[in-house]
Amino acid sequence: MSNVTYISGKEPHSREHRLIFRNIDRKGYDPGLKCYLKDGGYEQLKKAVTMEPKAITDEVKAAGLRGRGGAGFPTGLKWTFIPPTNTKPVYLICNADESEPGTFKDRYIMHQDPHQLLEGMAIACYAVGAKLAYIYVREEFPHAARILEEAIAEAKKAGFLGKGICGSTFDLELYVHRGAGAYICGEETGLIESLEGKRPYPRIKPPFFPAVLGLYMSPTIVNNVESLCHVKHILAMGGAEYAKLGTPNNTGTRILCVSGDVQKPGYFEVQVGKVTLGEVIQDFCGGLKPGRKLQAVIPGGSSAKVLRADERFKLKRGDEMVEIGLEDIPMDFDSLAACGSMAGSGGVIIIDDSRKISWVLNNINSFYAHESCGQCTPCREGSLWMKKISDRIVAGKASPDDVATLESVANNIEGKTICAFGEACSWPTQSFIRKFRAELVADTREELAGVPVNHETTLAAANLKN
Amino acid sequence: MSLSVPADIEKEIDERITHYPVSRRSAVLPVLHILQRHFRFLSEDAVSWTAAKLGLEPIQVLEVVTFYPGFRQEAPGKVHIRVCRTLSCAMAGSYELLDNLCQAVGIDASHMGHHHPFAVSEDGRFSIEFVECLASCGSAPVCLVEDELHERVSPETAPDLLARYS
Numbered sequence: 001m002s003n004v005t006y007i008s009g010k011e012p013h014s015r016e017h018r019l020i021f022r023n024i025d026r027k028g029y030d031p032g033l034k035c036y037l038k039d040g041g042y043e044q045l046k047k048a049v050t051m052e053p054k055a056i057t058d059e060v061k062a063a064g065l066r067g068r069g070g071a072g073f074p075t076g077l078k079w080t081f082i083p084p085t086n087t088k089p090v091y092l093i094c095n096a097d098e099s100e101p102g103t104f105k106d107r108y109i110m111h112q113d114p115h116q117l118l119e120g121m122a123i124a125c126y127a128v129g130a131k132l133a134y135i136y137v138r139e140e141f142p143h144a145a146r147i148l149e150e151a152i153a154e155a156k157k158a159g160f161l162g163k164g165i166c167g168s169t170f171d172l173e174l175y176v177h178r179g180a181g182a183y184i185c186g187e188e189t190g191l192i193e194s195l196e197g198k199r200p201y202p203r204i205k206p207p208f209f210p211a212v213l214g215l216y217m218s219p220t221i222v223n224n225v226e227s228l229c230h231v232k233h234i235l236a237m238g239g240a241e242y243a244k245l246g247t248p249n250n251t252g253t254r255i256l257c258v259s260g261d262v263q264k265p266g267y268f269e270v271q272v273g274k275v276t277l278g279e280v281i282q283d284f285c286g287g288l289k290p291g292r293k294l295q296a297v298i299p300g301g302s303s304a305k306v307l308r309a310d311e312r313f314k315l316k317r318g319d320e321m322v323e324i325g326l327e328d329i330p331m332d333f334d335s336l337a338a339c340g341s342m343a344g345s346g347g348v349i350i351i352d353d354s355r356k357i358s359w360v361l362n363n364i365n366s367f368y369a370h371e372s373c374g375q376c377t378p379c380r381e382g383s384l385w386m387k388k389i390s391d392r393i394v395a396g397k398a399s400p401d402d403v404a405t406l407e408s409v410a411n412n413i414e415g416k417t418i419c420a421f422g423e424a425c426s427w428p429t430q431s432f433i434r435k436f437r438a439e440l441v442a443d444t445r446e447e448l449a450g451v452p453v454n455h456e457t458t459l460a461a462a463n464l465k466n
Numbered sequence: 467m468s469l470s471v472p473a474d475i476e477k478e479i480d481e482r483i484t485h486y487p488v489s490r491r492s493a494v495l496p497v498l499h500i501l502q503r504h505f506r507f508l509s510e511d512a513v514s515w516t517a518a519k520l521g522l523e524p525i526q527v528l529e530v531v532t533f534y535p536g537f538r539q540e541a542p543g544k545v546h547i548r549v550c551r552t553l554s555c556a557m558a559g560s561y562e563l564l565d566n567l568c569q570a571v572g573i574d575a576s577h578m579g580h581h582h583p584f585a586v587s588e589d590g591r592f593s594i595e596f597v598e599c600l601a602s603c604g605s606a607p608v609c610l611v612e613d614e615l616h617e618r619v620s621p622e623t624a625p626d627l628l629a630r631y632s
């Protein structure tokens with residue numbers, strides 16, 4: 001079994017609670033089947049195939065597992081959306097596209113503990129009645145694809161995949177499918193189109209909810225790598241016991257990926273809602289760089305709305321409303337939503353006071369301008385306009401009016417597109433402008449106010465005054 | 467149409483196609499990946515060959531090739547480098563990293579942009595491309611050299627990295 005080693009993480013922090021990442025960077029642990037079996041591997045699959053499929057879904061529901069891919073949708077509930085009268089084949093796809101900027105967790109699972117994912121997928125397939133499943137791995141993970149294929153071959157040979165799994169009548173074929181470098185393939189319906197061999201143009205919902213009309217127009221369950229791994233642990237612990245981890249409605253553990261301006265960036269598996277953003281920055285990541293102050297945090301991947309360091313938030317604590325600062329936000333789905341952002345993919349990006357806000361926003365806008373699939377006019381045109389306007393602001397060639405124009409472009413994308421990329425690309429601009437308007441305006445040029453927004457004239461005017 | 471695909475490559479392709487029992491068309495991406503790995507880029511002939519192999523119209527293959535940033539219609543250098551451009555890497559110096567790498571191999575980076583995805587050095591040894599988030603933001607800045615990920619690449623010492631690929 002081949003191995004890849006990257007700069008390893010730190011020893012797990014004492015406040016981490018590792019389920020999914022238990023074997024990541026663990027001494028003596030390798031991605032081979034032998035090692036996995038020695039560690040109690042595939043015991044849950046053996047148990048699963050003796051259970052009623054519905055009983056597994058019920059455990060996942062009782063566990064309260066919410067999807068770790070972005071939207072936080074209840075996993076068990078999603079599985080029940082397959083029409084009860086369905087007679088078509090059912091498919092399961094593991095979303096291993098991991099392309100939301102700031103997110104870097106699924107890669108470690110695939111590289112270091114691939115059988116954990118395969119076991120989780122096999123159990124999920126049994127629960128939803130899928131006999132054919134794919135792992136959609138982004139193209140930039142060539143080693144993950146190879147390691148997974150080796151793991152699949154091992155598992156098949158040992159009777160954990162293929163025909164008559166663990167002596168039951170359950171059959172499952174599982175394949176790796178590699179993407180080709182497009183962010184939109186992470187969106188589940190774009191992913192499905194891509195797997196069908198087409199351009200990954202997302203489909204409109206309704207009617208194309210994957211659980212009803214997915215791959216090859218058949219019911220298809222799409223779940224994130226981390227979500228599928230949790231299924232194994234839910235079965236091992238029992239749904240009710242699993243639900244005791246984390247906080248109500250935000251159960252279990254999740255992996256936070258922290259990057260940007262902290263001393264020690266990295267990944268941390270914590271009980272959902274049991275640590276605050278301040279603890280993540282200070283305790284887990286060793287605080288900010290010397291002499292620096294916190295300016296902003298993007299808490300759930302680059303699509304999540306930015307939080308400003310000195311913002312105050314209102315949160316419900318029991319029956320009471322309390323006002324808290326950014327450092328006290330619990331890292332869970334509901335709290336981050338109540339604070340006007342989202343837990344998203346778990347990618348936390350820390351921005352200190354050395355960064356120009358216009359530059360940060362422009363970097364994000366460039367990403368979305370590059371990645372729009374181009375199907376919907378507001379998104380295709382708007383994402384590029386947003387980039388061009390923020391290009392101008394960064395270059396010091398924008399008029400103060402440009403900030404309002406930028407905002408109106410974002411407002412005209414959100415809610416007007418086929419897929420949630422429309423929101424993903426407008427939320428950064430909307431939130432940065434709402435919270436950092438003065439900083440953005442400060443980077444524009446007063447004397448350009450009123451000059452028609454035309455690249456040539458703007459440039460000419462800017463040069464004239466230089 | 468004159469793409470000569472070695473027998474072992476065709477065998478690998480035929481095996482891949484069996485992974486898609488419901489629809490041969492689903493094998494477009496894997497077939498293109500195998501061809502690109504072998505030929506280094508996807509020529510018009512590779513597109514027609516793939517279409518014929520899968521029973522598709524060439525346009526159905528071409529529209530896939532032109533959409534995905536991971537597919538190339540021109541030959542890259544012997545060693546292709548992809549530098550992450552996105553936020554966490556940019557904060558850690560990836561723009562400087564790109565500049566230094568380009569300078570080290572003699573590539574004029576000013577021609578690179580959204581519509582000129584990569585540039586090849588004059589001696590054909592290296593090509594460099596700016597790409598979006600490589601999902602390793604915690605060890606920024608990062609770059610992929612062919613299949614190998616390099617983490618925390620200091621922009622200053624980056625050119626040393628290239629020595630390993632000479």
Ligand SMILES: Cc1cc2nc3c(=O)[nH]c(=O)nc-3n(C[C@H](O)[C@H](O)[C@H](O)COP(=O)(O)O)c2cc1C
Pocket residue numbers: 066067068069070071072073075095096097098099100183184185186187188189222223224225227228419420421424
């Ligand atoms: C633009 C866009 C990009 C996405 N990228 C990813 C991704 O890279 N990985 C992922 O798991 N989910 C991604 N998602 C979410 C998926 O559409 C889908 O909701 C998710 O895979 C479902 O899995 P879960 O319920 O286990 O979270 C993306 C969504 C959108 C709108």
Ligand code: SF4
Pocket residue numbers: 184201202371372373374375376377379380417418419420421422
């Ligand atoms: S919103 Fe954007 S990414 Fe989504 S389908 Fe429309 S154009 Fe494509």
Ligand code: FES
Pocket residue numbers: 101102103550551552553554555556598599600601602603604606607608
């Ligand atoms: S921003 Fe470079 S790897 Fe994510």
